[in-house]
Amino acid sequence: MDDTERTILKATYRVLCEHGYADLTMQQIATESDLSKATIHYHYGSKERLFEAFLTYLYERYSDRLDEVSGPTARDRLDELLTIQLADTEDEPGIDFRTAMLEVRAQAPYDERIQETLSAFDATLVSALRETIAAGIEAGEFDDHVDPALAADLLTTVIKGAHTRHVAVRHPLERSHEAARTYVETYLIGETPSEVTT
């Protein structure tokens, strides 16, 4: 990726946050990036190809971010994975970007390439969670009867549901984060609800 392409993809991010996915146009991206439409067409050919490149760029950043997660214990790493996904920070990705991504998810059944890239995001998250949970079982931090694949799957579903409810009904992310932490404490660590609440 050259500098011009990086400029185009960053402008695409800002346009998506401001206008959503349905109204995304090459003209808006040109205006936002201070480049001509011709330059954008030269690099990406069509809005569809630009959007595919944009999703791939996001996927690479996402995957790198999950790989960077470190911490002395599996519990620390699992907490960090949940925080990356569920912390309600002022900075990116904010609710505007999550709204655009929910529009993209709803488009996936109509667009195989979008669905493939979204599946890569999903699989990467499931596998980061599963490996962390498996490492925690191995280290004796988590209950050894937990099925790491099933627990990773449930946490991924919780994360996606938290994002959907946050966008659709303004359900606070912090509340979903709390519910996910309680799940980790009781199910994975095996504290009883009474130990957690007292």
Add this chain to the structure above:
Amino acid sequence: MDDTERTILKATYRVLCEHGYADLTMQQIATESDLSKATIHYHYGSKERLFEAFLTYLYERYSDRLDEVSGPTARDRLDELLTIQLADTEDEPGIDFRTAMLEVRAQAPYDERIQETLSAFDATLVSALRETIAAGIEAGEFDDHVDPALAADLLTTVIKGAHTRHVAVRHPLERSHEAARTYVETYLIGETPSEVTT
């Protein structure tokens, strides 16, 4: 609601399943219902008012369906609530309708009335789950240290996440259903993962 209105709303459902929300038009609904566009306009005035009436109609059916849940124990009722939401049946609502509803969720931030109705769906589900869990604690079926509000919130998030992943990445609903059942067995009933897996 008169018979004509019922016919229009049922046709709206079928058009949404076939074409999605973005492409919904009064003309398609007229064709599907064998009524004239003038008749539809007479009853609903605009596409926006028709769609609001449609969401309200769905909400009433949804709310009635949750109210009908019965069973000798809270555990039975909770299982039935999860089955209503997560069973992957051949009949309605199928994935086409869930795709349209995900499009609608992504529109909610741009449309206050849609967001209000979706919030009513969300609140109704949370409260059905919360009341069932509270009744189970009262009856001694569920661990009395469980916080019914937090557990209901987590299950609602799991259900919404299951629907989102089903549409966006074709994640099997059955897998999410299994993860939700495991959560109920371990966290609410207090079986350890070893008791569940053996």
